[in-house]
Amino acid sequence: MSQSLTDALADIRALLLSPQLTRAVAAGRQRGRTPSVARAQLRPVTLRAGTHLQIVTTDGTRPLTRNVAPGPPAEAAVDELLAEPFGNWHVETTDSTVQLRVTKKGAAQLHRSTADRAATAPAGHDRAKQYLLDPDDPLFTAIGASAAKRRQVDAFLRALAATLPDPLPTGPLRVVDLGCGNAYLTFAAYRYLVDAGAEPVVTGVDVRTDQRRRNTALAAELGYADQVTFVAGTIEQAVVDPPPDLVLALHACDTATDDALARAVAWQARWVLAAPCCHHDIAAQLRRQPAPHPYGPLVSAGILRERFADVLTDTLRATLLRAAGYRVDVVEFIDSQHTPRNLLLRARRGGVPDSPAHQRAYAELVDQWNVTPRLQTLLAAGTTSGDTRPPATAVS
Structure with a gap:
């Protein structure tokens, strides 16, 4: 009134x-x-x-x-x-x-x-x-977290908890967040892992030098400087040594997600959490050529083609990861009312019994749609600059 x-x-x-x-x-x-x-x-x-x-x-x-x-x-x-x-x-x-x-x-x-x-x-x-990380934690005050952001953090941490083994491994747990941006999920992962009894050593990677300075200062303010560090560099070139056990890539745009997944495979990381964003690469390839019969109507309208490109891109990513020896779940990690980019690829290395079948399924998909995903190109090229573990078997 x-x-x-x-x-x-x-x-x-x-x-x-x-x-x-x-x-x-x-x-x-x-x-x-x-x-x-x-x-x-x-x-x-x-x-x-x-x-x-x-x-x-x-x-x-x-x-x-x-x-x-x-x-x-x-x-x-x-x-x-x-x-x-x-x-x-x-x-x-x-x-x-x-x-x-x-x-x-x-x-x-x-x-x-x-x-x-x-x-x-x-x-x-x-x-x-209700929450894996207490809403009163000083982290939320430091990052100015809204209720929506706290819910997103909690959803991410639940996905992380479902990925890692119980109990957590002993000794240092090395984590890298590729394309960390303002790093609020980087810090949240560290806080959760500490509370869960792990010994996390976390590195955030972002191409922007100003983000590195900001995040480094925030780590010092929160008292995390000894265990949470940041480097400026591209996802494919940043030096991370020793290689990580857990790789995070949250809302890395378009093929930056592929760069992150390729590095995770080359590092033979034990666990990977990737939330893809902006699937322009495959969408552009679909626009340049006719669809295979009888799927023309599937991509006839622009919005349908874009949505199909999202699904196809992440299907191919998941299949490539399975062929590289990972068990992969594709899940919705937060309700779409908070963000439309709410898909999560959750991968754990090992326990994949039928890698040749995944390779055949992948080959049939890319042949039928006549596309070449960037992740395929990166895996075929082998180890990325700065990697110290041998590359896993790739699909070419």
Whole structure:
């Protein structure tokens, strides 16, 4: 309902200072005005000194966290945020969810609904059972993780847990994340493996030097610098020594996924997790030639051809990995409402009884569609620069 902004902010203030508060987020901007911070998130936290109000603000690059004592300090901090010209407030309590939107005319649109009690369970109640990595872990504060990002992290960690053996191997577990980007999943994998009792030694690889510097600084801030390091380089050329046991390649674009899989095979990595992204290579090859009979209608429309190219590309990747001696599962690792790029190739080396059959199936597919996947070319070429293990048998 519409009401004056002053009255609506007074309602929001009461909720932010209420013992029933579970979470609140302020974002956006009012017409013609810009807040001093891009986003603010508030929630209660339990410290040794008692319950405090944690406020995390970000300017769009790095988060700033402070824990404010109850009473006048919390009231002053809340009043300071309410004075900012945010365009939206989202406040969750144990019994309701309130959303405030400021209209172009400066009025307030306030919407209140009954809270989802499963989502607002008290801290420490069932959270350890719901998440593999505690949502209160300092990592999430450092990376400014939203609830959606925490869900994505948890889905990835569940896929990782399903891939690795139980119990985990003793001794150093060497992990490389190829195309790590901002490395939040790199750090999450390290934290999970430590909690699971492993001894991870993690290397993140990204072509951008600025990402290496940023991620290295964040590793030092989190206290991980001794075990989590970063190098700048391309996936196919970066030097990683000794070779890893576990290879991650999450949303490496187009043939960068093939580069990562080829290095994993050349390293004879024991486990591989790859989330492909942007399948342009095979799609371009399909556009250049007629489809085999009777599959013309399958690729007659552009959107159908693109989707079929996605399926064909990852089918060929999985078949090549099986021919190279890996057991491969192709799974959806997070719901498509979070990202359409939600396919995961989960591979474990060994236990593949019929490699010739996989090679024949692969040969028939590429012959019928007259395509040459980049992964095939890379495996046929053998070891990539920087590899120290002999290459596995490749399909040519």
